[in-house]
Every structure is written in structure tokens, then in C-alpha cells.
Amino acid sequence: xxxxxxxxxxxxxxxxxxxxxxxxxxxxxxxxxxxxxxxxxxxxxxxxxxxxxxxxxxxxxxxxxxxxxxxxxxxxxxxxxxxxxxxxxxxxxxxxxxxxxxxxxxxxxxxxxxxxxxxxxxxxxxxxxxxxxxxxxxxxxxxxxxxxxxxxxxxxxxxxxxxxxxxxxxxxxx
Amino acid sequence: xxxxxxxxxxxxxxxxxxxxxxxxxxxxxxxxxxxxxxxxxxxxxxxxxxxxxxxxxxxxxxxxxxxxxxxxxxxxxxxxxxxxxxxxxxxxxxxxxxxxxxxxxxxxxxxxxxxxxxxxxxxxxxxxxxxxxxxxxxxxxxxxxxxxxxxxxxxxxxxxxxxxxxxxxxxxxxxxxxxxxxxxxxxxxxxxxxxxxxxxxxx
Numbered sequence: 001x002x003x004x005x006x007x008x009x010x011x012x013x014x015x016x017x018x019x020x021x022x023x024x025x026x027x028x029x030x031x032x033x034x035x036x037x038x039x040x041x042x043x044x045x046x047x048x049x050x051x052x053x054x055x056x057x058x059x060x061x062x063x064x065x066x067x068x069x070x071x072x073x074x075x076x077x078x079x080x081x082x083x084x085x086x087x088x089x090x091x092x093x094x095x096x097x098x099x100x101x102x103x104x105x106x107x108x109x110x111x112x113x114x115x116x117x118x119x120x121x122x123x124x125x126x127x128x129x130x131x132x133x134x135x136x137x138x139x140x141x142x143x144x145x146x147x148x149x150x151x152x153x154x155x156x157x158x159x160x161x162x163x164x165x166x167x168x169x170x171x172x173x174x
Numbered sequence: 175x176x177x178x179x180x181x182x183x184x185x186x187x188x189x190x191x192x193x194x195x196x197x198x199x200x201x202x203x204x205x206x207x208x209x210x211x212x213x214x215x216x217x218x219x220x221x222x223x224x225x226x227x228x229x230x231x232x233x234x235x236x237x238x239x240x241x242x243x244x245x246x247x248x249x250x251x252x253x254x255x256x257x258x259x260x261x262x263x264x265x266x267x268x269x270x271x272x273x274x275x276x277x278x279x280x281x282x283x284x285x286x287x288x289x290x291x292x293x294x295x296x297x298x299x300x301x302x303x304x305x306x307x308x309x310x311x312x313x314x315x316x317x318x319x320x321x322x323x324x325x326x327x328x329x330x331x332x333x334x335x336x337x338x339x340x341x342x343x344x345x346x347x348x349x350x351x352x353x354x355x356x357x358x359x360x361x362x363x364x365x366x367x368x369x370x371x372x373x374x375x376x377x
Binding site for chain 1: 206208228230231232233234235236237239240241242243244245246247248265267268270271274275362363365366369370373374377
């Protein structure tokens with residue numbers, strides 16, 4: 001499992017590199033921990049920890065006004081916090097790349113994660129975001145490559161849903 | 175009943191929002207401006223529509239965070255967020271996110287009438303004990319102050335325009351309703367494209 005995890009973090013990081021992403025806004029999730037660490041080590045990337053995910057939509061809109069690209073990292077519960085702010089990206093057509101680690105979707109031990117996890121793709125689609133689910137670690141690289149191109153060349157909102165089949169279901173040692 | 179909120183005091187504040195915002199923008203130079211939804215958008219437009227204004231017609235709670243992203247992307251330009259107390263309260267966490275990044279080119283001004291002005295002048299928390307500048311200072315802003323008189327406002331203007339940030343000012347303004355007057359473009363893509371063209375030239 002560990003080697004697979006390193007592989008897809010590599011893929012995600014190199015796509016952020018290729019697109020010259022400068023602002024990495026996030027509310028952390030265990031699935032993003034390694035990517036956050038890699039971005040922290042990158043001199044030309046600025047980590048922007050948020051108090052709530054919707055801040056990230058506004059931060060990245062401001063970044064694009066100022067000619068920088070960004071990415072928003074969050075877990076699926078954070079998508080629920082973003083709903084109204086997603087209208088900013090939609091109505092102004094700001095490029096918005098979101099990497100969403102899924103909870104409550106597959107083999108989840110915590111039932112409180114299930115409602116928002118199940119709603120996540122529907123909510124994003126309702127907000128007019130492109131949605132790219134990934135459940136196979138081998139498909140991570142091509143999926144984020146496709147999503148980033150459509151986000152930044154669109155411009156469009158594009159969310160990559162990184163499934164629990166990729167990151168594993170959190171067990172808390174149980 | 176409205177808890178501990180004071181429904182009377184803001185009626186007597188001497189500063190008027192239109193005059194305050196007009197003066198804030200009178201010598202804007204190459205400043206980049208984000209206006210929070212509601213009256214700050216009308217105030218900024220009354221002072222003269224400008225391609226380097228980004229007026230938010232929605233996205234309540236996002237103005238200060240948007241100013242942060244812009245300030246980090248354009249560290250050599252002054253970024254001024256002009257918003258209202260209700261809008262700031264909805265995105266209060268952004269105050270801590272800004273303080274954690276400490277962009278020295280960002281100024282946040284709250285035109286604080288202690289009201290939700292667009293929806294019937296209902297009281298906000300700043301009509302009670304909530305002290306936004308104290309919160310900004312506690313979060314780690316470089317400077318933060320409350321302004322309640324014309325003398326204080328005039329004295330603060332140079333700092334709002336150029337002091338090392340992030341800076342936060344709560345300008346207590348009279349609770350009054352103004353005609354909306356001129357409106358900025360409503361189309362979000364137009365607002366984005368004209369802002370980027372004015373800032374970046376052809377891209």
C-alpha cells in the first residue's frame with residue numbers, strides 16, 4: 001500500500017509542477033499529507049492552510065486575478081462547506097482545480113462521514129464542476145493530468161475525487 | 175429581543191459610508207480593490223467604476239480571502255479590500271488565514287454600520303461586544319484599529335494606502351440607507367477579464 005501511495009503523490013505533484021501552481025490552499029486530510037509535504041518543500045509553491053474550504057475558492061479566485069494558478073486540497077466533507085462559494089468560480093469562470101480525498105464512500109468505518117461522502121459528486125455536479133472520480137491508483141496520473149488541463153485551459157472547475165480504493169479506508173488502527 | 179445588541183448607537187456615528195469610500199479611493203494610484211457584496215460595491219462604484227475594482231455581487235464571506243490570494247500573487251501592488259461587517263463576520267476565519275500568511279501589501283477595511291444593510295438593516299454582532307480590530311490584532315495582523323471620527327479617518331488614510339500590512343481598519347459608519355445609484359458590470363467574466371487586462375495587459 002505504501003509504494004502505491006508514493007506513486008500517486010508523485011503524479012499529483014508533477015502535474016502541479018507542470019502547470020506552475022503557486023498557491024496550494026488546503027484543509028488537510030491524511031490522504032493529502034504527503035502531497036502537502038512535497039509542496040511545502042517546493043520553493044515556488046506557497047502553502048495556504050485554510051480554516052474552512054470555501055476560503056480556498058475565494059483565495060484562488062484572487063490568485064488568478066493576480067495571474068497565479070492554484071489548487072485546492074480537501075476531503076469530501078469540505079466540498080459541502082464550499083457550495084455557495086463555488087458560484088464565484090462558476091459565474092466568473094475562474095479556473096479551479098480541486099483534489100478531493102473521499103471519505104464515506106467505500107469501506108468507511110465512520111458512518112458520520114457517509115452522508116457527505118455520498119453527496120460529494122452530486123453537489124459538485126450541481127455546482128457545474130467537472131468531476132473526475134479515480135478508484136484505481138494506476139489511473140491517478142492520467143486523471144489529474146486531464147482534470148488540470150480542463151481546469152486551466154477551460155477555464156473551468158474540475159474536481160478529482162480520489163477514492164478510498166486509492167487511498168485506502170481509514171481504520172484508526174481497528 | 176436581540177440579545178445584548180445595541181440598536182441605537184450606530185444611528186449617531188458621524189462618518190458616512192459614501193464619503194468614506196470616495197476618500198479611500200480618491201488617490202488610489204495603482205491599487206487593486208476587492209469590494210464585498212452589498213453596499214461596499216455600490217459605494218465603490220459611486221466613487222467611479224474602475225477596471226481594477228473587483229466588485230462581488232455574491233460570494234458572501236469571500237472578500238478578504240480573495241484579497242489575500244490577490245495580494246500573494248501581486249506582492250508589489252497594494253491590495254485594498256473594502257467590505258461590510260456582515261460580510262466580514264461570515265468569513266471570519268479568513269482573518270486568521272490572512273494573519274498566518276502576513277501579506278505586507280494587504281489592507282482590509284470594514285465599513286461597519288453594525289447592520290445587514292441589504293436585507294432590512296438587521297443588527298450584526300458588531301452592534302454588541304464584537305470588536306473586529308481586536309480580533310484582527312489577536313490573530314496577528316500587523317496593525318488594526320477602529321475609526322469613529324473624521325479626524326481619525328483622515329489620520330489613518332496614509333496607513334490604509336501604504337503602511338506595512340496586513341492592516342485592518344473598522345470604520346464605524348452611520349446606519350443609513352443610500353440609493354444604490356450606479357452599478358458596476360454584473361457579468362462575472364467581464365469583471366474578471368477587464369481586471370486581468372488592466373493589471374496584466376494582453377495575456
